[in-house]
Amino acid sequence: MNFDRRRVNGPEITSDVFYANESPQFTKNEREIRKVDEMRPIFLKPGLISSASGSTYFEAGNTKIACAVYGPKQIKNAAYSPTGRLNVEIKHSPFSSPVRRDAVRELDATHLSNQVTQSLLPSLRLDEYEKMQIDVFVTILEDDSLDFGLMGCITTAAGCALASAGLEMNGLVVGVALAIQSDRLLVDPTPSEVRESQGMMTVCTLPALTQITHIWQAGMLDLGGYKQALSIAESASRNIHTVIAKTLMNEAAISDDK
Amino acid sequence: MAAHYSQPETSYALEGLINTPMERIDGRNYDDYRSLKFETGNSPSSSGSAYICGAGCEWQVCIKLDVVEGFSAGGLDAQVEYTSAAANSQKIPPLITPGLLSNLVNVTLSPIIPPRVFQILDAGDKSKWFRLQMSAALMSAENCSSSSIIDTLFLAVKMALSETRLPRTRPLVFEAQGETAGENINEDLEKFGLKTGGSGNKNRSAADFELVDQWHEGDPIPGIDNLPLSITLNVVQSIYFVDATSLEGAVPGLISYTLLFDKDGAIRGTQMLGSGELEYKQLPKLIHEASKLITDLFTLFNKDGGQLQDEQAMKE
Numbered sequence: 001m002n003f004d005r006r007r008v009n010g011p012e013i014t015s016d017v018f019y020a021n022e023s024p025q026f027t028k029n030e031r032e033i034r035k036v037d038e039m040r041p042i043f044l045k046p047g048l049i050s051s052a053s054g055s056t057y058f059e060a061g062n063t064k065i066a067c068a069v070y071g072p073k074q075i076k077n078a079a080y081s082p083t084g085r086l087n088v089e090i091k092h093s094p095f096s097s098p099v100r101r102d103a104v105r106e107l108d109a110t111h112l113s114n115q116v117t118q119s120l121l122p123s124l125r126l127d128e129y130e131k132m133q134i135d136v137f138v139t140i141l142e143d144d145s146l147d148f149g150l151m152g153c154i155t156t157a158a159g160c161a162l163a164s165a166g167l168e169m170n171g172l173v174v175g176v177a178l179a180i181q182s183d184r185l186l187v188d189p190t191p192s193e194v195r196e197s198q199g200m201m202t203v204c205t206l207p208a209l210t211q212i213t214h215i216w217q218a219g220m221l222d223l224g225g226y227k228q229a230l231s232i233a234e235s236a237s238r239n240i241h242t243v244i245a246k247t248l249m250n251e252a253a254i255s256d257d258k
Numbered sequence: 259m260a261a262h263y264s265q266p267e268t269s270y271a272l273e274g275l276i277n278t279p280m281e282r283i284d285g286r287n288y289d290d291y292r293s294l295k296f297e298t299g300n301s302p303s304s305s306g307s308a309y310i311c312g313a314g315c316e317w318q319v320c321i322k323l324d325v326v327e328g329f330s331a332g333g334l335d336a337q338v339e340y341t342s343a344a345a346n347s348q349k350i351p352p353l354i355t356p357g358l359l360s361n362l363v364n365v366t367l368s369p370i371i372p373p374r375v376f377q378i379l380d381a382g383d384k385s386k387w388f389r390l391q392m393s394a395a396l397m398s399a400e401n402c403s404s405s406s407i408i409d410t411l412f413l414a415v416k417m418a419l420s421e422t423r424l425p426r427t428r429p430l431v432f433e434a435q436g437e438t439a440g441e442n443i444n445e446d447l448e449k450f451g452l453k454t455g456g457s458g459n460k461n462r463s464a465a466d467f468e469l470v471d472q473w474h475e476g477d478p479i480p481g482i483d484n485l486p487l488s489i490t491l492n493v494v495q496s497i498y499f500v501d502a503t504s505l506e507g508a509v510p511g512l513i514s515y516t517l518l519f520d521k522d523g524a525i526r527g528t529q530m531l532g533s534g535e536l537e538y539k540q541l542p543k544l545i546h547e548a549s550k551l552i553t554d555l556f557t558l559f560n561k562d563g564g565q566l567q568d569e570q571a572m573k574e
Contacts, residue, residue, distance in 0.1 A: 082265065111361035114353055121353075122513070122535040147365075170535075199369070201528070211535040215515075217528035218365040223545060226525050234538060 031186065031193070037232055039176075039188040042156075042243060046164040046251045054165025058157035061190065062144035067157040069165040072132035084129030088117045090138040090154065097143050109140075112151055119155045119204035119214035123173040124162065134167065146191050148200040149177040151216065155204045160244050164251065171206035172244060173213055174237040178203070178229050180219055185229050187236050203233035207241035210234075263508045272509045276495055282506070288499040289551055294410070298421050305390075306422030310414040313501050314402030315344075317410055319394045319418040323425075325378070325386055332387020333373035336363040336394065338411070344396045351507055353531050354404040362408075363394070363415060366486065366518055366527040371419075375480045378427050379467050386467060388424060390479075403507025404531045405490035405500065405514045412488035412518065416559065419485060423476030430466040486518035486526040487559060489552045491544055493536060498544060500551065510534075515544060519552040 034040070040061040049055035052068035059065075072084060090109040094101050120136070136158050143150055155175030163172055179189035180199035194200060199219015205212050221229065274281040280288055294312030301307035305323035310316070326332060338359035344350065379386040394411060492502040494512040502514070513532035520526050525545075530536075536544070 079262075081262075110355065110357035114355055114358040118353055118531055121533050126533070127510075206535065209535075210538050212530075212538065212541070213535050214530045215528045216530075217525070219369050219526070220520075221525045223523070223525065223549065226545065227542060230538070230541060 036184050037187050037236065039236060039240070042240065044157075044160060044244060044247050046160055046248060047255070052161075052165075054161045054163070054167075056157045056161040056164065058153060058160070060145070060153055060188065062142050063150065063153050064141040065153055065157045066139045066141060067154070067161040068137045069134065069158075069161045069167075070137070071134040071165075072129045072167070073135075075131055075133045078131070080131055082127070082130050084124075084126040084132040084134060086117055086121055086124060086126065086134050086136070088113045088120065088136045088138065088158070090116065090140065092140045092143065095142075096140045112147065112154065115151050115202075115214070115216055116154050116158060119151070119175060120158055120162065120173055122211070122213040123159060123169050123171055123206055125168040125170060128168045134162075136161065144191065145177065145189075146194045148202045148216065148218075149189060149194065151175060152177040152188075152202045152204070155202075155214075156240060156244070160248065163244075163248055171208045171211070172241055172248075173204060173206055174240045174244065175202055175204040175214075176233045176236045176240065177201070178233060180221055180225065180229065185225070185232055187232060201229050201233070203230060203237065205234065205237045207234075207238045263505055267505060268509050271505050272494065275499065275506065275509065276497055280497065280499065282499070284503065286501075288497070289554075291409075291501045292406075294413070296413075296417060298417050306418045306420075308414045308417035308421065310410050310417070313406035313410050314349075314503065315399050315407055315410055316397040317394060317414040318397055319392065319414040321418050321422050322391045322393075323422065324389050324391070326389045327384060327386055329383050329385060330373065330387075331385070332376035332389050334364075334367055334371055334376070334390045334392065336360055336367065336392040336415070338363060338394045338396075340396045341398070344399045347399050349399045349402060349504060350396075350407070351402075351404045351504075351531075354407055359394075359408070359411060362527070362529055363392075363411070367415075370484050370486075370520075370526065371479060371481045376424075379429060381465070390422070392418065401504045403492070403502035403504060403514070405492050405502050405507065405516070408514075408516050408529065409488045409490050409501070412486065413555075413559065416485045416487060419479060420482055422479060424479060425476040426470040426472075426474060427467045428470055430468055484520050484522075484526075486520045487552060487555050488516055488518050488527075489548045489555060490514050490516040491548055492532075493540070493544065494534060496540070498547065515548075517545065517548045517552075519549060521556055523549055523552075 043059040045057040047055060048057040049068045052070055054069040056067045090113045092101050092109060138154050138158060145153055152175030155173060159173035163169060177188060178201045179186040179193050179197035180201065181197050186193050199221055201217040203212065204214040271283060274283060292313045294310060297309040299307060300309045301320045304320040306321040308319045338356045340356055376388040377385060378388060394415065491498040491500060492512055492514050494509055511534040513530055513534035513536060515536065516529040517525055518527035
């Protein structure tokens, strides 16, 4: 039989290649399904990393975050400080965004670390941890929220991880992002909604105490819109708080049973 | 690294602040700023510059304008830095890092001055843009808090940008003469080995640009009037005050609530820094108070801005 042995010969019967639809329809008109003040479903799993004092795996839409808390541990070779120190390190994985992130320049999100530190700081009773340090390490596996939304997600994940570590806290801290569009305010926006918005706002709160730990906002808002955004964020954060508190209670009950 | 204060020192400062009437250590009222000294155009080699000294810190902001080529290469890029004198003074509060301030300036300015205002020539990948590189350096820090650092930074940024002028340009079109002339302009350009204009609407057939040679220094950056100024209320318990000193900023439970207002009273940005927290019910009052105080700051700025315009008119 004569045939070219240098080529890979296909089977005698072939059919056309089937390509999956790369842009599912539901992402385009997601807000038609989801209400403007409705968040994407959150998946939260505390205690994922066994070697850490506390940890959480967080998912909302395609945003995927792993968060681990280590400490409190003694700061050696440092001057005495009456309060503890909170250290937050946030890193993007190289595959976290559609365009690969540069390993040297882009993986450390320093401004996000500062913003998240600010949102967590009032929730912790650092006066109980003098001369100690608490480390929070956050890895962003996939980013489907962009900066402001991501900060809200990280705050929620880190707040849950701190609580699962059993640290002294004033309350559970929760972050909610809002996109400001000309005629509406969208809770938990997707990247496409962020790009179409005229401003963004992230509100981090202690819902149990009705206190605000951080507001980060950019873009234009009048005074009325600003107050409206705060009240929407307040009710959204109360809902998240209920979910997280229930998850932590379930997790504690399971570990007690063991 | 922040200045360290002992517990008796911070308690003493807090006692004065929560007294009725408020007794601040330096005798100021709750809405009094420390004196500020401004200077614009102090860096001759830059396209726009401002220097501000007061409220415990010293900022130098310089803007350098250059021309870049690319699909979307232009725009405004702000970089905030601390000089080693400031960084090693151990007087800068924690959390307020150059990275945070750079991001705060960039996210505040980019919606107000979008990159498209800097386009000179629309020609696809060969488009020409102005690029504004803004460097803000904290030269020294002494007796300052996060509130005074942010408020003075935005004053200096607005001053430097207000002084910057974009040179006037006109598009250049190359055209072959006589027998060498083609059917259309693009053919002419190709004969000369020149790149043709892009498919955009603006200056469709232009291949290059030149500066308009005249007495005029250029035009202000579009949208510059909408640049915000910052007002930071330092809140502890139920009281608030502006321009905290280093000791006042170290009071336990204090939180700085920064609001960026434009001249029309719209809020262009918010930032909070500190270990305290705010109650929801406190916010309406704080926002109302901040919107009142910002008008004083704009009055001060416009006074200085008015002088700048007078100088400009004299030059012309």
